[in-house]
Amino acid sequence: xxxxxxxxxxxxxxxxxxxxxxxxxxxxxxxxxxxxxxxxxxxxxxxxxxxxxxxxxxxxxxxxxxxxxxxxxxxxxxxxxxxxxxxxxxxxxxxxxxxxxxxxxxxxxxxxxxxxxxxxxxxxxxxxxxxxxxxxxxxxxxxxxxxxxx
Numbered sequence: 001x002x003x004x005x006x007x008x009x010x011x012x013x014x015x016x017x018x019x020x021x022x023x024x025x026x027x028x029x030x031x032x033x034x035x036x037x038x039x040x041x042x043x044x045x046x047x048x049x050x051x052x053x054x055x056x057x058x059x060x061x062x063x064x065x066x067x068x069x070x071x072x073x074x075x076x077x078x079x080x081x082x083x084x085x086x087x088x089x090x091x092x093x094x095x096x097x098x099x100x101x102x103x104x105x106x107x108x109x110x111x112x113x114x115x116x117x118x119x120x121x122x123x124x125x126x127x128x129x130x131x132x133x134x135x136x137x138x139x140x141x142x143x144x145x146x147x148x149x150x
Contacts, residue, residue: 034097034131041098042129042139048076048092049112049141049149056114066113069127071099082111094129101138102128112143119147 006014045067052065061078068075068082075082076090083089094100103110105125112123124145130138142150 037095037097038131038139041094045141046149048074052076053114053119053147056116057119064116066111069100069103069110080113097132098129099132101130114147120145121147
């Protein structure tokens with residue numbers, strides 16, 4: 001009577017198939033994590049813009065507020081102009097997998113400042129975030145002239 005067993009070749013083929021499947025699964029989960037981080041950073045940008053608008057319309061400290069954009073961070077600031085390094089600035093760093101790839105605001109520049117009482121802005125436009133590792137994955141935040149963030 002002959003016993004049936006796996007040969008070394010059959011075992012190697014099975015190990016190779018499992019390895020390929022494992023790589024596919026890990027790649028899929030890695031991309032999902034990066035997408036979630038892009039969504040989280042986009043929400044952070046929207047939230048900071050909405051906070052600046054809210055502070056301005058509530059006339060906190062009788063001042064206007066704005067948001068300054070850089071490639072790796074966003075900053076909520078007090079007043080009509082951004083000054084780096086002030087203790088009143090509220091900095092928020094983007095994750096290491098996300099960057100701001102395009103800032104397209106009326107009048108150019110990288111600041112959105114909200115007008116007191118109305119909450120509108122003269123710097124309406126868009127800010128685009130993207131994944132560093134996959135630049136085709138982007139999210140765009142839009143600020144319209146009346147200050148609504150979408």
